[in-house]
Amino acid sequence: MKFSKKSEYGLRALLELCDTYGGRVLQRHEIAERQNIPVEFLEQILLALKRAGLLASRRGVRGGYALIKSPEEITLGQVIRILDGPLAPISCVSKTAYQKCADCPYAAKPSCPLQQAMGEVRDAIANILDHYTLSRFAHSK
Amino acid sequence: MKFSKKSEYGLRALLELCDTYGGRVLQRHEIAERQNIPVEFLEQILLALKRAGLLASRRGVRGGYALIKSPEEITLGQVIRILDGPLAPISCVSKTAYQKCADCPYAAKPSCPLQQAMGEVRDAIANILDHYTLSRFAHSK
DNA sequence: AATTTGTCTAGTGAGTTGCTCAAGATTTCG
DNA sequence: CGAAATCTTGAGCAACTCACTAGACAAATT
Numbered sequence A, B: 001m002k003f004s005k006k007s008e009y010g011l012r013a014l015l016e017l018c019d020t021y022g023g024r025v026l027q028r029h030e031i032a033e034r035q036n037i038p039v040e041f042l043e044q045i046l047l048a049l050k051r052a053g054l055l056a057s058r059r060g061v062r063g064g065y066a067l068i069k070s071p072e073e074i075t076l077g078q079v080i081r082i083l084d085g086p087l088a089p090i091s092c093v094s095k096t097a098y099q100k101c102a103d104c105p106y107a108a109k110p111s112c113p114l115q116q117a118m119g120e121v122r123d124a125i126a127n128i129l130d131h132y133t134l135s136r137f138a139h140s141k
Numbered sequence C: 001a002a003t004t005t006g007t008c009t010a011g012t013g014a015g016t017t018g019c020t021c022a023a024g025a026t027t028t029c030g
Numbered sequence D: 001c002g003a004a005a006t007c008t009t010g011a012g013c014a015a016c017t018c019a020c021t022a023g024a025c026a027a028a029t030t
Helices: A005-019 A028-035 A039-051 A076-084 A113-129 B005-019 B028-035 B039-051 B076-084 B113-129
Strands: A055-058 A064-067 B055-058 B064-067
Touching: A005 A028, A005 A039, A005 A064, A005 A076, A005 B113, A028 A039, A028 A064, A039 A055, A039 A076, A076 A113, A113 B005, A113 B113, B005 B028, B005 B039, B005 B064, B005 B076, B028 B039, B028 B064, B039 B055, B039 B076, B076 B113
Parallel strands: none
Antiparallel strands: A055 A064, B055 B064
């Protein structure tokens, strides 16, 4: 039931990028050094965030990465879903990636007893993470 | 961010055992068949729950497993922690298995920005799962 | 003693995690 | 233009975890 290093690194990298939002770009090695993240691994993360539309990048000598959405628009939930997949603790209660359980004897019946509890957990997690924006961390370094 | 099959199977097995609580014992193959769980895998789960004090067992001809705590006393949180480990999404916010993050630059400083959010998530999950007892599912088959 | 159960330990194949490496594309600067 | 700096892409890999299997063993019942 843990988040991966990928999410953790991704969030820490975004915290750095928040601090220079609107200003200069940051290069991978700057972020990596400040946040203590293996640079090549960080790169994959930054690229995933770029493909998801959170970051822009420029190659070449004065290249680097920068946020293209404002910190108020980016939630922890978004970031974690990009890097770690759906938040739901079991897929039969996921809203973004629902899947019927294959082997559960309750799957066919009107209501699975576990589904209700797990649904509540999913909602609680999503409620927190989808309302936590990066701006809430700004300059809290 | 998912729970394992182990937890899911464990909870489903406990639902069966709730139904016969106070009455007869259930054998592994009965539970396995009804809940569609590979019997040898289920066994490991039942043994873990036994070692944790939730179940008793008897060997031999009329052997089997039975709950030794009442369904009101067993919470989903307990079960999941036994089978899946701590609930916290990152170990630096776990109450049952705290560990300082090694590489995080915020680890030393008074407050890590992510820790607050993750702590809230942990509390939300624990609040739900530690208050959901097995008795809430009884006879909802 | 034979059978039926649970107990324990180890193994195993597939997939994931966390990370590394190397070749290539793009931009800037001299 | 050419060299250097940077991002880009894709492959590879060791270690681990997950979900399960197998087999020898212990105890209870008949």
